[in-house]
Amino acid sequence: MPAYRLHYFPESGNSFKIALMLTLCGQTFEPIWTDFGGGVTRTSEWRSAVNEMGEIPVLEEDGQRLTQTAPLLLRLAERYGRFGGQRNGRDPGP
């Protein structure tokens, strides 16, 4: 089971999408609260260390930093065989 860490802030709907998907797939994650309101994602330090796109959420998967919500949802859908297309004959979800 991969170790997930989610860089987020509570008002971020995109963070909610990833947190919900992980939860529905039976996964847990370490929440990394990020000071979006304080402007940290606009600093060059945060951008070079976490995400050059300057965006939240960032999902770390065993230390690998991944971003962009839609590709992440697709990746998780494929990995856990839930809520994806039925191309591979997998469980499409509830």
Next chain:
Amino acid sequence: MGEIPVLEEDGQRLTQTAPLLLRLAERYGRFGGQDEREQFEILRWLFWDNHKLTGYMAPYRFQRAFTPSPDPHALKFLKDRLDQFLDILEKRLARQSFVVGERLTVVDLSASAYLQFPKDESGYDFAASHRAISAWLRRVAALPGWRHPYELLPGKRLINHVLNR
């Protein structure tokens, strides 16, 4: 969805540019990812382009050039955001030849498309303002078979109000 383009493939109507580019890349084995990591990077930057770079450049250019009386506040909002996204792309292309790495992918075709139109439309002169982006646009345009948008897409054109203003 009320959107252009729509691609018909043997009569089946397909829309949304990014999924279409990915479908064509897979079908023809060109400009796609070569492994799982690269495929994820392609998706990541394609989505960034769609909701940030193209996502702001398209309405900014449309409001600025193809709308008779654009709202200056809307234009300023769009341009301020767009400048931030162009800065992200400029920094990245200063380090590498193409958006995902050293190989041209569908991301380059996607992210460069709106930037290849005449500069009087967007108001950006990338050769002067963004050197790395400008050099990258020339690399993309050097692709064998590449053609300028107004050569590839003929027909009646919208009124350019910048030229008439």
